[in-house]
Amino acid sequence: MSQSDTVLSALGDGVLRLTLNRPDKLNAFNEEMHLALRAGFERAHSDDRVRAVLLTGAGRGFSAGQDLGDRDPRKGGAPDLGHTIETFYNPLLRLIRGLEKPVVCAVNGVAAGAGANIAFACDITLAARSARFIQAFAKIGLVPDSGGTWSLPRLIGEARAKALALTGEPLDAETAANWGLIWRVVDDPALVDETFALAARLAAGPTKGLGLTKRAIQAAATHSLDEQLDLERDLQREAGLSADYAEGVAAFLEKRKPEFKGR
Ligand code: LHQ
Secondary structure: OOOOOEEEEEEEEOOOEEEEEEHHHHHOOOOOHHHHHHHHHHHHHHHOOOOOOEEEOOOOOOEEOOOOOHHOOOOOOOOOOOHHHHHHHHHHHHHHOOOOOOOEEEEEEEEEOOOHHHHOOOOOEEEOHHHHHHHOHHHHHHOOOOOHHHHHHHHHHHHHHHHHHHHHOOOEEHHHHHOOOOEEOOHHHHHHHHHHOOOOHHHHHHHHHHHHHHHHHHHHHHHHHHHHHHHHHHHHHHHHHHHHHHHHHHHOOOOOOOOOOOO
């Protein structure tokens, strides 16, 4: 696992808290931070003690997207941004979406460019009331990445997606929640506690079933109803064989609190 301090990593109550940590650059992504974040999500995949992930940022921003100083065309000619996407951003997006454990995102401040679209790729995203979301790509001649052209129209429809992406106008957290881009807005001082409590509650839940639920909902985007009904049948069969289902039913019938293990 990466030892870089560009992402702080802490495991407690089944929650792996990953904190983007380049606050003087508003947590803009350089290669070191990418590799550290990837290592964090890879750990979340492989470590059974991790039952949920909480992603947030240090300082006053969540993430300002790509560190533009690292991809400056004035230094050594035009960089191959496709290579950057293929090497760093796309693997990260696939890790977040493919992780069959809940990923909660706490947007503590501005989320711009890839920073915004990474927040939208998480399973449950909450934002501080002061946060804002900016499709900053439009201001520097780029195209939304990190799944933005996929998630934005799905979450808010083509009209709003195009307006945000073409103008690069900031969207306040309250409107983002009202439009369905994120789950909820929280007063700034409560963000850390509220998101951790949510992540810990999920981590103590039947995370095997939650992971299958995530897979099913994500698959719906490319499925017909018939395909989705078949998938629900298959995943319900798998969930029904889990120890957590047995525990959940037993606890209900015995009128006690369940103790889920994520298996
Ligand atoms: C930054 C950045 C930054 C470096 C703030 N880089 N230093 C993928 C593949 C490959 C290449 C290209 O891109 C992509 C995906 C993308 O993410 S493209 C979009 C890249 N991001 C942006 O264009 C956003 C640029 N940043 C901003 O527009 C502003 O900083 C925002 C609106 C986010 C925040 O504004 P303020 O609150 O006024 O803060 P600030 O601008 O004063 O920034 C604070 C510091 O952070 C400052 O450094 P300094 O040394 O002057 O204090 C900025 O230079 C630095 N910073 N974003 N992306």
